[in-house]
Amino acid sequence: MPNDMADQKGQIPTNLRLLLLLEEVARAGVPVTPAGLVEALGLPKPTVHRLFNTAEEEGFLQRDIDGRSYGPGPRLRRLSVNTLSSQRLRTLRLSILTEVVEQMDETCNISVPDREHMVYLERIETKWPLRIQLPVGTRVPLHCTASGKMYLSSLNPRYLDRYLATHKLEQHTSKTITDVAALKAELSKTRKRGYSTDDEEFMYGMVAVAVAIVDDQGRLVSTLSAHSPLQRNNLVKITENIGTLKSAAEKLSDLLLT
Amino acid sequence: MPNDMADQKGQIPTNLRLLLLLEEVARAGVPVTPAGLVEALGLPKPTVHRLFNTAEEEGFLQRDIDGRSYGPGPRLRRLSVNTLSSQRLRTLRLSILTEVVEQMDETCNISVPDREHMVYLERIETKWPLRIQLPVGTRVPLHCTASGKMYLSSLNPRYLDRYLATHKLEQHTSKTITDVAALKAELSKTRKRGYSTDDEEFMYGMVAVAVAIVDDQGRLVSTLSAHSPLQRNNLVKITENIGTLKSAAEKLSDLLLT
DNA sequence: ACTTTTATTATCAAAAATTAGAAGTATTTT
DNA sequence: AAAATACTTCTAATTTTTGATAATAAAAGT
Numbered sequence: 001m002p003n004d005m006a007d008q009k010g011q012i013p014t015n016l017r018l019l020l021l022l023e024e025v026a027r028a029g030v031p032v033t034p035a036g037l038v039e040a041l042g043l044p045k046p047t048v049h050r051l052f053n054t055a056e057e058e059g060f061l062q063r064d065i066d067g068r069s070y071g072p073g074p075r076l077r078r079l080s081v082n083t084l085s086s087q088r089l090r091t092l093r094l095s096i097l098t099e100v101v102e103q104m105d106e107t108c109n110i111s112v113p114d115r116e117h118m119v120y121l122e123r124i125e126t127k128w129p130l131r132i133q134l135p136v137g138t139r140v141p142l143h144c145t146a147s148g149k150m151y152l153s154s155l156n157p158r159y160l161d162r163y164l165a166t167h168k169l170e171q172h173t174s175k176t177i178t179d180v181a182a183l184k185a186e187l188s189k190t191r192k193r194g195y196s197t198d199d200e201e202f203m204y205g206m207v208a209v210a211v212a213i214v215d216d217q218g219r220l221v222s223t224l225s226a227h228s229p230l231q232r233n234n235l236v237k238i239t240e241n242i243g244t245l246k247s248a249a250e251k252l253s254d255l256l257l258t
Numbered sequence: 259m260p261n262d263m264a265d266q267k268g269q270i271p272t273n274l275r276l277l278l279l280l281e282e283v284a285r286a287g288v289p290v291t292p293a294g295l296v297e298a299l300g301l302p303k304p305t306v307h308r309l310f311n312t313a314e315e316e317g318f319l320q321r322d323i324d325g326r327s328y329g330p331g332p333r334l335r336r337l338s339v340n341t342l343s344s345q346r347l348r349t350l351r352l353s354i355l356t357e358v359v360e361q362m363d364e365t366c367n368i369s370v371p372d373r374e375h376m377v378y379l380e381r382i383e384t385k386w387p388l389r390i391q392l393p394v395g396t397r398v399p400l401h402c403t404a405s406g407k408m409y410l411s412s413l414n415p416r417y418l419d420r421y422l423a424t425h426k427l428e429q430h431t432s433k434t435i436t437d438v439a440a441l442k443a444e445l446s447k448t449r450k451r452g453y454s455t456d457d458e459e460f461m462y463g464m465v466a467v468a469v470a471i472v473d474d475q476g477r478l479v480s481t482l483s484a485h486s487p488l489q490r491n492n493l494v495k496i497t498e499n500i501g502t503l504k505s506a507a508e509k510l511s512d513l514l515l516t
Numbered sequence: 517a518c519t520t521t522t523a524t525t526a527t528c529a530a531a532a533a534t535t536a537g538a539a540g541t542a543t544t545t546t
Numbered sequence: 547a548a549a550a551t552a553c554t555t556c557t558a559a560t561t562t563t564t565g566a567t568a569a570t571a572a573a574a575g576t
Contacts, residue, residue, distance in 0.1 A: 014272050015275060015276045015312055016312065063370055066514060075281070166354070220343070
């Protein structure tokens with residue numbers, strides 16, 4: 001179904017082939033084998049193999065540890081990062097973010113998962129003098145932040161279990177959830193209601209809420225979150241703005257796709 | 259100036275051209291004109307124009323408001339988003355690798371056998387300034403590297419004999435094992451103790467150890483290895499970490515099952 | 517261990533994309 | 547407003563890439 005104009009005219013131009021291949025690999029989301037894509041691409045077997053080889057040689061694809069399947073390589077990742085941080089997109093992102101900040105009057109952030117952390121990608125501050133100092137580029141833990149918990153809640157249960165099995169839940173404040181079962185319950189609640197919260201779990205005096213920014217397959221790609229010092233807003237009050245956050249997150253998702 | 263292997267061999271394969279074009283557009287970060295990329299790509303003007311047209315028709319690029327320059331289109335953005343959100347599996351294995359590197363404080367690699375070589379798939383460097391320069395994608399010989407010998411030791415004797423019969427054991431350093439009988443003895447030792455070593459057999463001043471990453475049937479699919487310059491660690495010392503390596507390899511093996 | 521099935525690689529005539537130079541068109545400068 | 551400059555399109559010969567077939571290798575099944 002998702003094969004655009006690929007086989008529409010019976011033929012795919014040479015120029016496009018590698019690109020379509022990468023598109024399929026990216027869409028698959030998991031490493032794929034050449035044989036597995038032969039049908040999806042509608043190209044002859046030798047061609048597909050050749051394309052995989054070229055892509056690997058050039059660093060656009062990278063072999064998985066099973067030695068036979070391929071996923072995105074360093075060069076494709078760099079290309080992707082550059083694409084998404086292009087000036088035009090950034091401008092549009094910031095304008096959406098600014099609007100949210102004006103409505104909520106709280107600092108907002110866009111963060112992406114990076115290994116075992118969330119990284120702040122963009123942020124717009126409120127005009128209030130009382131601010132939380134977490135500049136762009138800062139890495140924060142997953143298990144005790146709103147954005148991190150939103151991310152964890154989007155993981156397939158198997159990966160989540162693996163993550164939890166290999167990582168200790170470090171205590172940051174007395175409210176940090178350090179028990180695996182409790183965290184899983186919290187994540188399940190997060191999944192159901194579609195937003196996550198941080199009630200002083202990372203820093204004393206700070207509360208936050210986060211929602212997901214998703215791709216065309218509904219996978220989380222980044223998060224939109226709002227932070228506030230307790231002196232100004234408590235969790236209940238900041239949660240009242242979830243609607244605003246959600247609609248902004250939807251706009252941000254659209255930005256990526258249309 | 260960062261034109262990789264573009265004009266290295268005088269020619270860019272047709273298949274890669276569109277991709278290189280998109281790569282340039284993404285790197286630029288701001289909308290670019292066809293003419294502006296002619297030089298950067300080292301391709302003739304008509305070609306560049308045609309590529310831009312194809313890319314636009316297919317939605318990979320889109321015209322800027324000014325009508326003449328192009329930036330990433332919806333399809334390239336989707337591809338990018340999908341690429342970046344399909345990194346979950348990799349994330350997990352990188353975190354395993356990172357942990358090993360932190361414990362051992364030596365560069366670690368995952369490699370897979372590919373024909374007559376081992377290919378580096380993944381690597382995490384130490385913080386040490388003194389490093390061994392073997393980037394991801396590099397191919398190394400089988401008979402004189404830790405990972406290669408680990409792989410050879412896992413081969414069924416018939417295949418091994420056939421390999422040894424048809425391949426000359428090239429001498430890389432004075433310590434390279436070039437005698438078939440001696441290599442077979444070494445491989446048998448490797449098989450028994452469950453790890454392989456490289457004592458300056460591939461490069462002077464470099465030692466390494468490797469263990470196997472196996473699939474559900476116990477077959478070797480890739481290897482996990484640690485490398486060190488002799489100035490920092492000798493073979494005996496690096497071998498003390500075999501336990502760490504083995505338990506990490508086991509975790510990586512588990513990842514294959516999911 | 518052996519057979520069957522599936523995946524990958526090699527070959528080479530056929531097909532498609534590329535190229536260069538020049539001509540046509542728009543845009544900017546004076 | 548005219549000239550200069552930069553950009554885009556056109557063409558047919560040339561170079562590359564392609565893909566049906568078949569050989570080989572690897573996995574799966576018995």
